[in-house]
Amino acid sequence: MTTPTRPTVGFIGLGSMGGGMTRNLQRSGFPLVVNDLRPESAAELVAGGARWAESAAEVAASSDLVITMLPTPRHVSDAVNGPAGILAGIADGGTWVDMSTSVPEVADAVRRANASRGLHVLDAPVSGMSVGAASGSLQIFVGGEAEDVERLRPVFEAMGDPERILHVGGHGAGYAVKLMINQLWFSHLVATAEVLAVGVKAGVDLGVLRDALVASPANSNFVEKDVLSILEHGDYDEGFALALACKDLGLSIDLARSVGVSVELSALVEQVFRRSRAVHGDRAGEMTPFRLYEELTGGPLRLSPAKEASTR
Secondary structure, rough: OOOOOOOOOEEOOOOOOHHHHHHHHHOOOOEEEEEEEHHHHHHHHHHEEEEEEEOOHHHHOOOOOEEOOOEEEEEEEHHHHOOOOHHHOOOOOOOEEEEEOOOOOHHHHHHHHHHOOOOOOOOOOOOOHHHHHHHOOOOEEEEEHHHHHHOOOOHHHHEEEEEEEEEEOOOOOOHHHHHHHHHHHHHHHHHHHHHHHHHHHHOOOHHHHHHHHOOOOOHHHHHHHHHHHHHHHHHOOOOEHHHHHHHHHHHHHHHHHHHHOHHHHHHHHHHHHHHHHHHOOOOOEEEOOOHHHHHHHOOOOOOOOOHHHHOO
């Protein structure tokens, strides 16, 4: 029985997320054509058989589908438009999947301006941080036509958990879902930091307090799992920069404003993140706002070795 030929995937953006995603595509047998502002980021992929392209247009012209994984909507727009952009190289009827955390405007503009070309445009942002990108366990939220989602499912499954690849609606729905997930996660971080700092300052043992929270109706995935990277290892996730977290918070608040929903709590969370960015710098990890509250307790909040062992 002949094994079906894998489509050639063009991939633009080989940072902390895109690097892991492309390595998993390559391990799954997808031929790759790649581009990034830093050619050195492609060295391992090229050594494994990927082809380097000098521009986004060349990526699109050499691929069956194009994926972008870029930091901001402006970067996405720059990669898509202009004489060296995706639109200059992609064939009529081609496929572009934006997996960036972004907003619908860029993709909407592409669809409007190229309606006669029959392009298939999907938004498919991801959740799972750089660890999930490296392990191929990302959650993927896809907005677009159902037929396109199913056609591209083998590509998504090479990068993410097959059980958590979700078709969340039409064009733009993937962007919206990802922004809301980020907003809630960042809110969990700030709320957890506040609660732990106050409890410890009030004389409660950190491990006892966290155990009580986990056993209570106030438990969350963040309290039970995510915060352990800080409490056990002092890891504030430098794989995703605080500057990008602030960007995502700004995008989610912009989305709320565009649909006419008042988000006072989210605005306060954004202020905390921006204060941490001013104190700790753009390149600090996305969980660094936790440090603002640790500093109020007089030092890092860390579980004792015995308590660390009991959480595993």
